[in-house]
Amino acid sequence: MEKKVTKKEQIIQAALELFAYKGFYSTTIPDIASSLKMSVGNMYNYFKSKDILAKEIIKYISIYLGNELKKINEEQISTKEKTKKIVTMYFNIASSRPEMIDYFLRVYLSNREVFKDGCEGMACVSEFVTEIMIFFEEGVQKGELKEQDFFSAFGLFMGYLGGMVFLNGEKILPNELTYYIDDISNNIYNALKK
Amino acid sequence: MKNPNGENKKIKILWLSGISCYGNIHSFFNYPHMEVFLEDFEFIYHPVLDSTFSLKEIVNETKECNILLIDGAISDDFHRADVNIKDIINRYATSVNRIVTVGTCATFGGIFKYSDFQSPRGLHFCGDELQTDFLHLRNKTISISGCPIQPEVLVNTLYEIKNQTDIKLDTFLRPKEYYAYTVHNGCTRNEYFEYKVDGHKFGELEGCLFYDHGCQAPYTAGSCNKILWNEQNSKTRSGSPCFGCTEYTFPKMSLYDTKKNMGIPQNLPLGVPKRAYLTIAGVTKAFSIQRLEKKLIDD
Numbered sequence: 414m415e416k417k418v419t420k421k422e423q424i425i426q427a428a429l430e431l432f433a434y435k436g437f438y439s440t441t442i443p444d445i446a447s448s449l450k451m452s453v454g455n456m457y458n459y460f461k462s463k464d465i466l467a468k469e470i471i472k473y474i475s476i477y478l479g480n481e482l483k484k485i486n487e488e489q490i491s492t493k494e495k496t497k498k499i500v501t502m503y504f505n506i507a508s509s510r511p512e513m514i515d516y517f518l519r520v521y522l523s524n525r526e527v528f529k530d531g532c533e534g535m536a537c538v539s540e541f542v543t544e545i546m547i548f549f550e551e552g553v554q555k556g557e558l559k560e561q562d563f564f565s566a567f568g569l570f571m572g573y574l575g576g577m578v579f580l581n582g583e584k585i586l587p588n589e590l591t592y593y594i595d596d597i598s599n600n601i602y603n604a605l606k607k
Numbered sequence: 608m609k610n611p612n613g614e615n616k617k618i619k620i621l622w623l624s625g626i627s628c629y630g631n632i633h634s635f636f637n638y639p640h641m642e643v644f645l646e647d648f649e650f651i652y653h654p655v656l657d658s659t660f661s662l663k664e665i666v667n668e669t670k671e672c673n674i675l676l677i678d679g680a681i682s683d684d685f686h687r688a689d690v691n692i693k694d695i696i697n698r699y700a701t702s703v704n705r706i707v708t709v710g711t712c713a714t715f716g717g718i719f720k721y722s723d724f725q726s727p728r729g730l731h732f733c734g735d736e737l738q739t740d741f742l743h744l745r746n747k748t749i750s751i752s753g754c755p756i757q758p759e760v761l762v763n764t765l766y767e768i769k770n771q772t773d774i775k776l777d778t779f780l781r782p783k784e785y786y787a788y789t790v791h792n793g794c795t796r797n798e799y800f801e802y803k804v805d806g807h808k809f810g811e812l813e814g815c816l817f818y819d820h821g822c823q824a825p826y827t828a829g830s831c832n833k834i835l836w837n838e839q840n841s842k843t844r845s846g847s848p849c850f851g852c853t854e855y856t857f858p859k860m861s862l863y864d865t866k867k868n869m870g871i872p873q874n875l876p877l878g879v880p881k882r883a884y885l886t887i888a889g890v891t892k893a894f895s896i897q898r899l900e901k902k903l904i905d906d
Binding site for chain 2 (some may be wrong): 540558
């Protein structure tokens with residue numbers, strides 16, 4: 414059983430990298446199978462289709478990022494400090510596991526037709542979005558963030574982070590992502606604070 | 608209870624009003640089977656109904672009585688027929704079998720806990736704070752909270768007292784049979800709540816009133832949607848949010864407003880962790896269920 418789970422994770426990781434770098438449609442199941450030295454037939458024992466695999470990957474990323482966010486949310490620190498920790502965490506993942514953020518930006522957001530059945534709305538990214546909601550809700554409740562529409566705040570936060578990672582991926586940024594952590598954290602916090 | 612001649616012996620009740628708007632009395636008059644009730648119970652005194660004794664007689668002498676009903680808030684300086692209400696309560700407290708606080712004012716202080724009277728409160732609670740001056744009466748008290756009381760809950764409880772039923776009570780001395788539920792339980796809008804389809808207008812049949820209209824049903828103990836008012840309807844069924852009138856928090860300020868932080872309700876349904884609520888809400892909000900988006904009856 415454990416072996417099967419591990420294999421599943423290996424497939425997710427290999428597919429994640431291929432989808433993120435080559436694109437969803439340019440990557441085939443035989444590509445993924447050959448990168449793992451697996452037979453195509455065996456691959457289908459784990460995932461019945463490329464679409465199912467694509468949805469499992471976004472859930473996997475959401476759970477991964479959600480868990481990282483949850484750790485920050487549970488710390489007894491100010492919302493300003495949490496903001497910086499979230500930015501740092503996001504940029505660290507974008508540097509150490511760039512395929513995760515790339516997959517989100519280049520596959521999940523760009524190929525909506527793949528995710529329309531079974532990943533409606535927040536269904537496949539709920540762990541991540543839930544933690545962002547908790548971060549905002551607690552910030553307002555503590556009187557540190559101003560009350561506003563959730564999506565205005567969410568768009569500001571994630572749009573900014575996603576945009577920077579995108580620019581970094583396109584090699585447009587003159588400095589490493591970590592160089593921008595302080596400025597970006599302050600900009601986000603100043604825009605959201607009460 | 609029958610006397611030696613086999614006749615039904617009526618249970619004697621004293622209805623004592625403290626600081627009250629008489630809403631509970633009006634509500635009680637809507638009990639649909641009053642004739643039957645009055646065959647089994649007799650008011651030795653009632654502020655509105657014809658009764659055996661006058662108020663003066665009641666407050667100056669101790670008349671035989673089985674159940675003391677207290678309606679309205681009490682206060683150190685509130686008098687009935689020139690006698691302090693606390694003295695009247697103490698006069699009857701030892702001789703009656705049971706004391707019933709009728710309504711939210713008598714139970715928690717209700718709206719009158721904000722009045723100018725001296726320390727207005729319920730018999731045992733002011734809001735959720737336990738009061739100590741009638742602590743010795745706790746074991747014989749039953750609280751029927753509500754603004755106003757649901758008449759069937761009061762009458763059924765009185766029958767349970769008459770029949771010497773073992774009445775299980777919650778921490779605010781309310782019968783669990785009626786108050787172990789939330790008003791949300793039995794609400795005909797539950798499906799709208801589950802799928803996060805919000806109501807936008809009062810009085811309509813469709814939509815949940817929790818997110819935008821301050822509905823207190825998910826955290827209010829009561830049977831309003833299980834025992835219908837006048838055997839007909841309830842607030843939420845008719846398109847008005849639950850006001851939370853059975854709770855110690857009543858009256859809530861900003862009645863039709865749901866306090867939200869960045870779009871997330873500050874108070875979540877009882878016992879639901881924030882993380883779980885948000886996860887479920889986020890997922891269900893994604894569905895577009897035409898059946899729930901449409902008018903139920905009129906287009």
